[in-house]
Amino acid sequence: MTVVAGEGDTETVHTEHGTEYALDLAEVMFSPGNKAERVRVGDRVETGERVLDMFAGIGYFTLPMARAGAEVTAVERNPTAFRYLVENTMRNGVDGLVHPYRADCREVIDAGLDGGPVDRVVMGYYESWEYLDHALAALAPGGTLHMHETTPEQLVFERPVERLEAAASEAGRSVEILDTRRVKSHSEGVSHVVVDARVS
Numbered sequence: 001m002t003v004v005a006g007e008g009d010t011e012t013v014h015t016e017h018g019t020e021y022a023l024d025l026a027e028v029m030f031s032p033g034n035k036a037e038r039v040r041v042g043d044r045v046e047t048g049e050r051v052l053d054m055f056a057g058i059g060y061f062t063l064p065m066a067r068a069g070a071e072v073t074a075v076e077r078n079p080t081a082f083r084y085l086v087e088n089t090m091r092n093g094v095d096g097l098v099h100p101y102r103a104d105c106r107e108v109i110d111a112g113l114d115g116g117p118v119d120r121v122v123m124g125y126y127e128s129w130e131y132l133d134h135a136l137a138a139l140a141p142g143g144t145l146h147m148h149e150t151t152p153e154q155l156v157f158e159r160p161v162e163r164l165e166a167a168a169s170e171a172g173r174s175v176e177i178l179d180t181r182r183v184k185s186h187s188e189g190v191s192h193v194v195v196d197a198r199v200s
């Protein structure tokens with residue numbers, strides 16, 4: 001990150017659909033292209049729903065879901081992103097609904113989630129398919145999974161769906177694909193996609 005204009009203060013508060021995100025642009029990621037997806041996850045959850053955000057960052061998805069009334073276990077292993085995650089839960093008045101863990105999400109799942117398996121798992125990470133076994137272990141029967149990945153154009157949406165179906169089959173679960181979306185263009189010939197699925 002190079003400052004090309006201004007005084008070089010890279011810490012800011014970005015407001016989007018009423019959600020405030022404090023962050024330092026030199027330290028943590030923020031993708032404007034994910035805006036519609038951030039809004040969408042908040043619109044989908046029900047009040048009181050139990051959610052696991054496995055790659056929470058500064059609260060990109062956690063905050064809109066908690067503001068909609070969901071109880072979110074938010075896991076982030078990067079200490080800087082985690083510090084903003086905690087600050088942002090307080091800034092948005094949802095610290096009572098968010099349970100933040102600074103850890104590898106696999107360790108949190110292996111230790112057992114308070115209250116047992118959750119209604120929804122959000123996997124906002126390009127390599128999220130590598131964590132599908134843990135995501136499925138955390139998801140209650142009939143729960144919803146949102147799996148993100150970067151996919152070469154010729155494999156959209158075939159590859160993520162196949163990965164999800166293979167992991168579900170391995171875990172002895174069945175999967176119903178609810179929706180597939182291109183979130184944004186990631187790079188030349190590669191899309192950031194998300195697959196929504198119900199897992200029995």
Ligand SMILES: C[S@@+](CC[C@H](N)C(=O)[O-])C[C@H]1O[C@@H](n2cnc3c(N)ncnc32)[C@H](O)[C@@H]1O
Binds near residue numbers: 056061103
């Ligand atoms: C790309 S960012 C988050 C993106 C965000 N969910 C979104 O789509 O806007 C992925 C985050 O996952 C965190 N992360 C990666 N692997 C992790 C793991 N095994 N456990 C917990 N956090 C992890 C990274 O530190 C990073 O903050």
